[in-house]
Amino acid sequence: MRVIVWIVEGTWPACIDAARSHAPHDADVVLLHVTGHDVPGAAHGAYAGLLGRGHPERDPGTRVEDLARTSAEALLRTAAERLARPCTREERLGRVEREVVAAVEGADLLILARDGDRTHLGPRSLAPASRFVVDHAPCPVLLVWPEPAPGIATIPPPPPRPPHHHP
Template sequence: MRVIAWLVEGTWPACVDAVRAHAPDDAEVVLLHVSGADVPGVAHGAFAGLFGRAHPRGHRDEGWGSDPGDRVEALGGTSAAALLDTAAERLGRPCAREERSGRVEREVVAAAEGAGLLVLARDGDRSRLGPKSLGPAVRFAVDHAPCPVLLVWPEPAPGLATIPPPPPHRP
């Protein structure tokens, strides 16, 4: 069985702990991190908008000639690698590490193709039970995953008293 654990900054420890608790010992574990292509793209676009496509000689001489989008991409890759290394250490068993970039929710679903289990964490409003505890990317992955999904709370789940009341038209 192949188990994919989607790791996101802030919620990844819960996913790693869930793999430790629920994945069979002989499972192939893949720690997955997906970087959205939008952040470096915004930096590239802002730079192009401010300085145009050509780099006037004066800008380069004043230190303005390097596109900050390139630096954002490099920092994101370093950050993802560090997160995957820390997660692998916490997991404490052999695993593969996979980094992807693109539309996050679609990359997660694509990575889960052929897997026996996808582990992911709630990323929305975690102060109460209910559908708002899932952000858009997690909701997409849950709805479109081509395999079983284990959805975990990154911290202890709120109590049952936090369930929203039924709509007024229901008894």
């Protein structure tokens, strides 16, 4: 069994705990982190737009890429320590939601955490990238709350129904 655990800053501990609880001990666990290409790309673009392309060695986008790589490595290392069992660490760079969906092809389970408005039950508890992943994942998905879930009283009321007319 191949289990992919999507590691995201802020919500990853709940995903690791879910993997410890739900992934069989002999599962091939992959800790996946994706750095969005938009962050270094924005730094590259801002530098080029403001200062031209005359000094590529001063381009802050390269430094942002290095920082993102170091941050991802540290996050994956910490997550692996919390998992406390053999695993593979995978780093990807690109459009986050598409990279996650591509990474889970052929997997038996994806574990991810809610990352939107977590004060209410409902669809807004997923940010857009996570919603895309849940909607497009080609495998079963285990969706966890990073903290205790809000009560069912937080479900919004149903929309009003128009009155039913009898002929």
